[in-house]
Amino acid sequence: MMSAEGEDEAPLEAYEEGNVPEDREQSGEDAVEPNADEVSNTLRQQAAGGYVADRPDMRNADDDSKEFAVKIQKLPGMKLGLECVQFEGELVVQGIAEGMVTEEWNTKNPFQAIQVGDVVRQVNQLRGDSKKMLSELRNALVLSLKLEHCSREIPDIEEPKFPSWRRTGGALLRFHQRLELEAALMDQACAIAAISRRHERADLEPKVWEAASAWNLESFMFFEEVPFLAAFGYMAKDKTTWEEGKKVPTLTLNLDEHFEQAGCTWYIIKCCLEVPGDSEAESLTWEAPRRLHHLRMELHDRMKYYMEEAFYARVFNETPFARHMGLPGTTARLKAWLTTLSNAINKQEVPPMAAAITLLFLHTPLPSDEQEAPAPLPDPVKPPRPSLVMAI
Numbered sequence: 001m002m003s004a005e006g007e008d009e010a011p012l013e014a015y016e017e018g019n020v021p022e023d024r025e026q027s028g029e030d031a032v033e034p035n036a037d038e039v040s041n042t043l044r045q046q047a048a049g050g051y052v053a054d055r056p057d058m059r060n061a062d063d064d065s066k067e068f069a070v071k072i073q074k075l076p077g078m079k080l081g082l083e084c085v086q087f088e089g090e091l092v093v094q095g096i097a098e099g100m101v102t103e104e105w106n107t108k109n110p111f112q113a114i115q116v117g118d119v120v121r122q123v124n125q126l127r128g129d130s131k132k133m134l135s136e137l138r139n140a141l142v143l144s145l146k147l148e149h150c151s152r153e154i155p156d157i158e159e160p161k162f163p164s165w166r167r168t169g170g171a172l173l174r175f176h177q178r179l180e181l182e183a184a185l186m187d188q189a190c191a192i193a194a195i196s197r198r199h200e201r202a203d204l205e206p207k208v209w210e211a212a213s214a215w216n217l218e219s220f221m222f223f224e225e226v227p228f229l230a231a232f233g234y235m236a237k238d239k240t241t242w243e244e245g246k247k248v249p250t251l252t253l254n255l256d257e258h259f260e261q262a263g264c265t266w267y268i269i270k271c272c273l274e275v276p277g278d279s280e281a282e283s284l285t286w287e288a289p290r291r292l293h294h295l296r297m298e299l300h301d302r303m304k305y306y307m308e309e310a311f312y313a314r315v316f317n318e319t320p321f322a323r324h325m326g327l328p329g330t331t332a333r334l335k336a337w338l339t340t341l342s343n344a345i346n347k348q349e350v351p352p353m354a355a356a357i358t359l360l361f362l363h364t365p366l367p368s369d370e371q372e373a374p375a376p377l378p379d380p381v382k383p384p385r386p387s388l389v390m391a392i
Contacts, residue, residue: 066148067146067148070112070114070144070145071142071145072102072142073365074142075101075189075363076363077189077215078100078190078193079101080101080102080137081096081097081100081101082095082096082137083095090119090130091119091120091133092117092119093114093117093118114147115149117149120133120137120146120147123136124144127146140228141223142231144231184211184214188212188216190211191211191215192215192363195289196286196287197286209262209264209266212262213293216294216297217357217360223356225352226352228356228359228360229352229359232273232366233247233249233367234249236352238352239353240351240352240353242351248276249275249276249346251271251274251358252272252342253271253341253342254270254335255268255270256268256270256331256335258331265292266291267295267334269362270287271288271362272284273364282367286365288361288363290361292326292330296321298361299357300337302354302357303354306351306353306354306357315344315350319336319337320337321334321337322337
């Protein structure tokens with residue numbers, strides 16, 4: 001059985017006994033074997049984006065079980081919160097983290113909720129290859145899943161042994177700095193998601209705005225542009241070339257007001273995306289409050305990079321970006337610049353990568369899908385013992 005542990009995300013790696021990396025081997029000291037409680041607590045505290053859940057006993061599902069579809073969007077920096085394992089060529093759900101994307105889906109879609117014991121049959125266009133499906137679950141920002149309510153009986157196996165090493169000096173300092181950085185990035189991602197896509201923000205605490213003010217896209221830029229754009233109706237050959245002769249969604253960006261919060265000025269970007277459909281277009285509307293710093297560093301500067309400076313100058317010649325320090329006239333300049341950007345995306349004058357960055361920056365919601373109700377859920381089972389399997 002193989003765990004769904006990410007290669008780069010888990011801060012604590014597991015090694016086989018006797019196979020200790022040179023940079024962690026301490027001269028003159030033997031590794032000390034911790035007890036099970038110490039390992040479990042350490043993993044729970046250090047898992048950045050992972051989740052350690054209890055592993056339930058698994059039973060055979062009803063014969064009339066069938067697949068159901070789920071479409072999930074991971075916003076920048078957010079974690080899926082889904083614990084999966086590979087068993088006999090299948091990908092089995094073994095845990096769902098609290099407060100992450102999967103639990104949010106279950107709350108909003110109780111009749112299509114992902115449950116412990118479900119088998120993941122398909123991830124986007126991948127089917128039958130559990131390793132590739134795991135990789136897609138970790139990396140893709142938009143996930144079209146097909147699952148089945150049919151639990152599998154997984155035999156008990158010996159828990160892996162985690163030798164511990166005594167970290168001292170600079171190694172210990174770097175270890176704790178990494179944990180603090182991972183926690184801060186997660187807080188920032190959750191905060192910017194909390195202030196986006198909503199019209200009422202009076203109930204948000206000041207610490208949410210403080211965390212959102214430090215948010216950036218730099219740590220969340222590794223994603224596939226073509227499938228991401230396809231989820232919103234944009235057809236592209238690659239990150240630099242559009243598909244010709246395809247219907248193009250219409251993006252509208254407007255900015256008329258701003259407010260002060262947590263010592264920063266926030267500009268409310270009112271967004272609308274008209275996604276063409278088979279019969280009629282679907283209209284998505286939402287708001288995205290952003291600081292001038294966000295707009296400059298995460299959107300304006302990236303547009304200049306992906307469009308090349310000479311081409312950028314031709315497109316935005318008549319609508320220059322706002323000046324530094326939020327001088328008078330900033331709102332009008334930002335409104336004109338955003339209007340030019342949305343028009344350029346609608347006319348496909350910018351490369352697909354620039355359009356993908358814009359949609360990502362604005363936290364664009366997914367278009368709705370009509371899906372069938374899933375099969376009845378199997379009876380829940382109490383977990384017999386803790387598991388050390390890390391989640392996605």
